[in-house]
Amino acid sequence: MAIRVCVVGCGAVGSLFAANLATLGDVEVWAYDLAREHVDATNRDGLRLTGAGEVLGRPRATADAAELPPCDFGIVATKAMHTEAAIAATAHAFAGGCVATVQNGIGNEEVLARHVERVIRGTTFPAGKITAPGVVQWDVKGDTTLGPFEDRPAPFSEVERLAEACTRAGMPTSAVHDARGPQWRKVIFNAATNPLGALTGLTHGRVCERPDLRRLATALVDEGKAVAGAQGITLDSDPEELIDYAARPEVAYDHKASMLQDVEARRQTEIDFLNGGIAGFGQRLGVPTPTHEAIWALVKGVEASW
Amino acid sequence: MNRVCVAGVGVIGSLFAAFLARVADVSALTRREDHARALNEEGIRVSGRGDFTSRVTAATTPGALPEPELVIVACKGGDVDPVAAQLAGHWPDAIVMTVQNGIGADEIVARHGDWPLLASVTFMSGTRHADTHVEYVLDTATWIGPARGTTPADARRVAALIESSGLKAEAFDDVRPAQWSKLVFNATVNTVAALTGLRHDPHFAALDDPRDLGHLVRALMDEGKAVARAAGVTLDEDPWEMNVLATQRGYRHAPSMLEDVWEKRPTEVDMITGSLVREARRLGVPVPLHETMYRLVKAKEASWRSESVSSAAAP
Numbered sequence: 225m226a227i228r229v230c231v232v233g234c235g236a237v238g239s240l241f242a243a244n245l246a247t248l249g250d251v252e253v254w255a256y257d258l259a260r261e262h263v264d265a266t267n268r269d270g271l272r273l274t275g276a277g278e279v280l281g282r283p284r285a286t287a288d289a290a291e292l293p294p295c296d297f298g299i300v301a302t303k304a305m306h307t308e309a310a311i312a313a314t315a316h317a318f319a320g321g322c323v324a325t326v327q328n329g330i331g332n333e334e335v336l337a338r339h340v341e342r343v344i345r346g347t348t349f350p351a352g353k354i355t356a357p358g359v360v361q362w363d364v365k366g367d368t369t370l371g372p373f374e375d376r377p378a379p380f381s382e383v384e385r386l387a388e389a390c391t392r393a394g395m396p397t398s399a400v401h402d403a404r405g406p407q408w409r410k411v412i413f414n415a416a417t418n419p420l421g422a423l424t425g426l427t428h429g430r431v432c433e434r435p436d437l438r439r440l441a442t443a444l445v446d447e448g449k450a451v452a453g454a455q456g457i458t459l460d461s462d463p464e465e466l467i468d469y470a471a472r473p474e475v476a477y478d479h480k481a482s483m484l485q486d487v488e489a490r491r492q493t494e495i496d497f498l499n500g501g502i503a504g505f506g507q508r509l510g511v512p513t514p515t516h517e518a519i520w521a522l523v524k525g526v527e528a529s530w
Numbered sequence: 531m532n533r534v535c536v537a538g539v540g541v542i543g544s545l546f547a548a549f550l551a552r553v554a555d556v557s558a559l560t561r562r563e564d565h566a567r568a569l570n571e572e573g574i575r576v577s578g579r580g581d582f583t584s585r586v587t588a589a590t591t592p593g594a595l596p597e598p599e600l601v602i603v604a605c606k607g608g609d610v611d612p613v614a615a616q617l618a619g620h621w622p623d624a625i626v627m628t629v630q631n632g633i634g635a636d637e638i639v640a641r642h643g644d645w646p647l648l649a650s651v652t653f654m655s656g657t658r659h660a661d662t663h664v665e666y667v668l669d670t671a672t673w674i675g676p677a678r679g680t681t682p683a684d685a686r687r688v689a690a691l692i693e694s695s696g697l698k699a700e701a702f703d704d705v706r707p708a709q710w711s712k713l714v715f716n717a718t719v720n721t722v723a724a725l726t727g728l729r730h731d732p733h734f735a736a737l738d739d740p741r742d743l744g745h746l747v748r749a750l751m752d753e754g755k756a757v758a759r760a761a762g763v764t765l766d767e768d769p770w771e772m773n774v775l776a777t778q779r780g781y782r783h784a785p786s787m788l789e790d791v792w793e794k795r796p797t798e799v800d801m802i803t804g805s806l807v808r809e810a811r812r813l814g815v816p817v818p819l820h821e822t823m824y825r826l827v828k829a830k831e832a833s834w835r836s837e838s839v840s841s842a843a844a845p
Binding site (some may be wrong): 420425443500528 | 741743793830833
């Protein structure tokens with residue numbers, strides 16, 4: 225049975241989903257994004273991925289949410305600070321569908337649940353960057369995990385249906401009943417490494433080869449693990465392993481964390497949903513997170529300096 | 531005291547040399563040959579809170595300079611060791627005064643000779659426009675106290691000389707409380723400015739929102755105050771109050787460490803935060819936030835070098 229998917233926020237990660245899913249004959253893909261040039265190029269020339277995979281998909285792109293037809297699934301891939309505006313604009317298309325987030329950080333599901341009935345918690349590891357309108361460089365392949373959001377769950381069969389389509393499209397995705405473990409592993413990984421790159425200007429690999437900074441990352445990981453543990457979340461694997469794996473030359477040694485790219489371009493960062501998210505949960509649960517709070521304050525200070 | 535040598539002629543050294551040359555014979559020890567030549571030819575021009583030009587005798591080795599009665603070591607903190615090494619064996623009767631940020635500069639000098647030493651902390655500031663031109667910006671005082679082999683009377687004598695030149699100075703029986711107040715203040719404000727890019731502005735005192743920067747500033751100062759307490763020092767001014775007052779004045783000072791970041795120069799973090807962390811470890815006081823700031827600033831310095839760095843920063 226054919227399904228209709230709308231990718232909400234077609235930046236690098238959103239484009240990976242949109243282009244790959246659009247190659248399937250039984251999936252109709254819409255791409256909603258506010259970047260007019262990217263939308264126009266996608267409609268004119270298709271959405272092209274290069275690098276880790278060579279893909280040309282032809283989703284229907286629009287910057288006008290009113291054009292969106294009713295969809296079976298939404299995949300929200302905006303920067304975390306734009307979730308509210310994006311889902312408020314597009315919620316009508318998901319009145320009968322399920323909406324998944326594949327965004328960074330924690331707290332996105334809660335925002336989606338204020339606007340739609342059935343929410344899917346998600347975490348994705350692939351990464352890339354838009355190199356020109358309609359063209360995305362696919363830097364890193366990786367897995368995606370989806371699961372029902374506890375407060376407003378999508379039916380598990382629907383989670384499986386979306387995961388199956390993504391997997392078949394070349395984006396390996398698993399459906400699990402509790403998706404918090406992978407999500408917290410990733411948010412802890414991101415919060416322990418991205419701001420260190422953003423504050424120092426170092427790539428991931430160079431952050432990790434300085435033993436003093438690597439220990440700082442471990443302090444951030446340990447605080448994050450304590451906050452996850454206090455919620456009864458079992459991490460699916462140790463974020464420390466991911467940090468060391470990513471530091472390998474063939475993986476992401478030279479990768480500038482997205483937060484460093486944001487700082488260099490003087491764009492607002494996702495710090496509120498990474499270190500800020502962990503510190504917020506820590507505060508509510510009574511788990512001290514002094515290092516996350518310090519890093520959060522410093523990056524907010526960087527943003528304020530512009 | 532009629533003969534003074536200023537070793538290290540940056541902002542602070544230029545101000546001392548130019549002002550003192552109005553009341554004493556001033557020589558200047560520089561690192562660069564062309565800097566010494568320019569000083570010998572043009573002297574030092576002061577603008578801002580002063581408008582005059584002074585003549586000095588400059589060279590890159592102590593042997594080429596007349597023997598002074600007072601040496602003011604005014605180089606950057608990281609250069610105290612090489613400068614003191616250069617002075618070793620020279621001028622055994624001169625009093626040597628250090629003016630660096632942080633604590634412990636006098637102890638570094640002490641390792642290179644038996645000179646009587648004075649410790650000081652300076653609050654004056656300026657902007658260096660050229661090798662031979664310095665703008666005098668903040669006319670706040672230099673506080674001087676005895677260290678190895680000197681007495682409060684020596685401190686008063688040097689303070690009086692500096693006062694007579696037009697700069698502000700004050701002698702103390704113990705200058706450590708002032709040094710520590712400035713250390714805790716600088717270790718916090720300089721590193722926060724260096725990492726955020728913010729000038730010292732009202733963000734540093736903001737406490738309204740949980741993520742406001744004031745919380746971090748206060749937590750860093752609380753760590754520093756705990757180290758001072760453990761060192762047996764009663765601070766003469768509360769660093770947090772200094773911070774609030776300074777940001778209320780609306781001057782938006784760019785701390786020197788922020789200027790260093792702008793210019794991608796090595797910062798003084800080793801002398802400032804480094805000396806605080808070393809004292810904290812010696813005294814067994816935990817300072818995790820200052821260690822974090824130290825590591826981040828050292829890593830930021832490393833990012834300006836293209837090659838990868840395998841050695842860790844270790845205060």
